[in-house]
Amino acid sequence: MAYVVTEACIKCKYTDCVEVCPVDCFYEGPNFLVIHPDECIDCTLCVAECPAEAIFAEEDVPADQQAFIALNADLAKIWPVIVTRKDPLPDHEDWISVKDKLQYLEKDA
Numbered sequence: 001m002a003y004v005v006t007e008a009c010i011k012c013k014y015t016d017c018v019e020v021c022p023v024d025c026f027y028e029g030p031n032f033l034v035i036h037p038d039e040c041i042d043c044t045l046c047v048a049e050c051p052a053e054a055i056f057a058e059e060d061v062p063a064d065q066q067a068f069i070a071l072n073a074d075l076a077k078i079w080p081v082i083v084t085r086k087d088p089l090p091d092h093e094d095w096i097s098v099k100d101k102l103q104y105l106e107k108d109a
Helices: 016-020 045-049 067-076
Strands: 003-005 026-028 033-035 055-057
Touching (some): 003 033, 003 067, 016 045
């Protein structure tokens, strides 16, 4: 089982989770983070650090967020690893409570 970053991260991109990850399994896109499923050690440290509550155990990903399991795996193969905390996106406060943000996901690294 791995952990999965879901839709709540889109256009917020808080990186508090990156700082506590002991294995550097987070990868960074323009407006979203993903977890590499083969590198995640299921330590759960990232879950409590996410202000957007966007990280779930794979088996607990909500039904309407299941596509993010494959998205995390696919995008982790093409995006660069992120190992240090950065500021969230400038307008993150405007986006944190917005639902249905998949259409805003930028995949180009």
